Amino acid sequence: MAEVTKVVLAESEIPEAWYNIQPDLPSPLPPVLHPGTHQPIGPDDLAPLFPMALIGQEVSQDRYIDIPGAVLDIYKMWRPTPLYRALRLEKALDTPARIYFKYEGVSPVGSHKPNTAVPQVYYNAQEGTKRLTTETGAGQWGSALAFACAQFGIECEVWQVAISFQQKPYRRTLMEIFGATVHSSPSDLTNAGRTIRAQDPESPGSLGIAISEAVEAAAGADDTKYSLGSVLNHVLMHQTVIGEEAVKQMASIGEQPDLLVGCTGGGSNFGGLSFPFLREKMAGKMSPVIRCVEPTASPSLTKGVYAYDFGDAVGMAPMVKMHTLGHDFVPDPIHAGGLRYHGMAPLVSHLKELGLVEAEAIGQVECFERAVQFTRAEGIIPAPEPSHAIASTVREALKAKASGEEKVILTALCGHGHFDMGAYRSFLDGKLEDYEYPEEAVRSAMEKIPAVIG
Ligand SMILES: *Cc1c(COP(=O)(O)O)cnc(C)c1O
Numbered sequence: 001m002a003e004v005t006k007v008v009l010a011e012s013e014i015p016e017a018w019y020n021i022q023p024d025l026p027s028p029l030p031p032v033l034h035p036g037t038h039q040p041i042g043p044d045d046l047a048p049l050f051p052m053a054l055i056g057q058e059v060s061q062d063r064y065i066d067i068p069g070a071v072l073d074i075y076k077m078w079r080p081t082p083l084y085r086a087l088r089l090e091k092a093l094d095t096p097a098r099i100y101f102k103y104e105g106v107s108p109v110g111s112h113k114p115n116t117a118v119p120q121v122y123y124n125a126q127e128g129t130k131r132l133t134t135e136t137g138a139g140q141w142g143s144a145l146a147f148a149c150a151q152f153g154i155e156c157e158v159w160q161v162a163i164s165f166q167q168k169p170y171r172r173t174l175m176e177i178f179g180a181t182v183h184s185s186p187s188d189l190t191n192a193g194r195t196i197r198a199q200d201p202e203s204p205g206s207l208g209i210a211i212s213e214a215v216e217a218a219a220g221a222d223d224t225k226y227s228l229g230s231v232l233n234h235v236l237m238h239q240t241v242i243g244e245e246a247v248k249q250m251a252s253i254g255e256q257p258d259l260l261v262g263c264t265g266g267g268s269n270f271g272g273l274s275f276p277f278l279r280e281k282m283a284g285k286m287s288p289v290i291r292c293v294e295p296t297a298s299p300s301l302t303k304g305v306y307a308y309d310f311g312d313a314v315g316m317a318p319m320v321k322m323h324t325l326g327h328d329f330v331p332d333p334i335h336a337g338g339l340r341y342h343g344m345a346p347l348v349s350h351l352k353e354l355g356l357v358e359a360e361a362i363g364q365v366e367c368f369e370r371a372v373q374f375t376r377a378e379g380i381i382p383a384p385e386p387s388h389a390i391a392s393t394v395r396e397a398l399k400a401k402a403s404g405e406e407k408v409i410l411t412a413l414c415g416h417g418h419f420d421m422g423a424y425r426s427f428l429d430g431k432l433e434d435y436e437y438p439e440e441a442v443r444s445a446m447e448k449i450p451a452v453i454g
Pocket residue numbers: 111112113140141229230231263264265266267268269270338339383385386414415416
């Protein structure tokens with residue numbers, strides 16, 4: 001087999017439909033529940049927050065949903081994205097494994113997030129929304145939504161987790177260049193923010209708190225809706241353009257993955273890469289092992305409980321069945337801001353329960369070591385989030401070296417780390433620490449999750 005360094009598709013090969021895994025699930029997803037009544041919610045309950053088109057996609061049983069032409073036109077600014085063979089990393093590791101990575105860092109904001117930001121803003125614009133609110137941690141999602149809002153001429157208001165607002169000023173600048181308004185969360189602008197600040201004026205914030213603020217702001221204004229960058233079914237579905245391209249790219253060079261690895265914060269880049277491969281696996285066409293990698297400091301899949309919990313910190317957002325660390329989880333200050341959410345996508349959680357995907361947790365020191373090794377070999381600086389997938393990939397490549405197995409590994413390099421120099425600085429200065437989420441915390445979190453049958 002000829003050795004390729006990268007596989008690029010023509011613009012005409014961008015997928016024209018998203019893949020919806022829901023009709024292919026061996027058992028259906030548990031329903032979403034109302035946060036007050038604990039009864040299943042209907043479309044009308046969600047209408048204050050989301051446009052009808054997205055509410056429809058959230059529960060759709062159609063296997064494919066056509067990507068609107070206006071969305072495809074914007075996707076063409078950076079899609080199809082390249083699939084790389086990490087030849088130089090393989091050499092550095094002296095492994096017989098063949099390592100491929102699908103690189104989403106070529107998007108305008110440097111991550112996979114615009115794949116869903118663009119269609120979300122498009123459907124809102126179609127239905128007359130004038131303003132979108134959202135939360136952001138490290139700022140990847142906020143900048144993606146700000147970019148998409150600039151494309152469609154919609155206002156964008158972002159609540160950014162306080163600690164990131166302080167530590168990552170350049171992401172805020174990027175959001176403001178795109179025309180967004182950015183607040184540090186918890187803020188004084190919402191009841192949720194004021195309540196948290198009254199308890200803890202120095203609160204570092206969390207994604208759950210920022211979600212509460214953005215949801216409250218959208219629920220209180222007619223022309224305003226809310227947008228979430230991960231976790232929800234429609235978000236994971238929009239991200240399947242990644243996997244659809246990768247299926248074609250791998251096939252075009254006659255390769256099939258033995259192992260797929262993605263980092264999981266809310267599950268969207270992982271779902272986006274893996275679901276089209278899972279479809280092929282369920283159809284008996286290939287049989288890759290599919291693995292989620294999360295930080296030891298925020299281990300929802302490996303240590304959390306599978307239970308109904310709120311999507312936000314204060315219990316305003318709907319309840320979903322997912323792996324959770326408890327909605328009031330305030331994570332240790334690890335640098336992978338995108339992986340510090342208390343829960344996991346219901347789809348990924350369900351697949352984990354069904355045994356169709358596996359999960360592993362890795363500490364941030366090993367992740368940064370591997371990210372630096374990756375950069376020296378491949379020239380691309382990974383964001384701290386996908387460094388988790390890279391660390392797992394390297395573990396596997398070293399196992400393959402020991403066993404002599406020519407394993408084919410495909411990983412999602414879902415973003416570059418050009419805005420994360422502070423994190424790399426800490427690593428190079430030897431200041432990074434590992435955090436292990438304690439077992440007692442899992443038990444006390446469970447007590448705070450309302451008991452809901454299901
Ligand atoms: C947001 C983000 C993540 C975490 O979100 P997922 O929904 O799990 O993908 C991971 N990596 C990058 C680069 C991100 O921007």
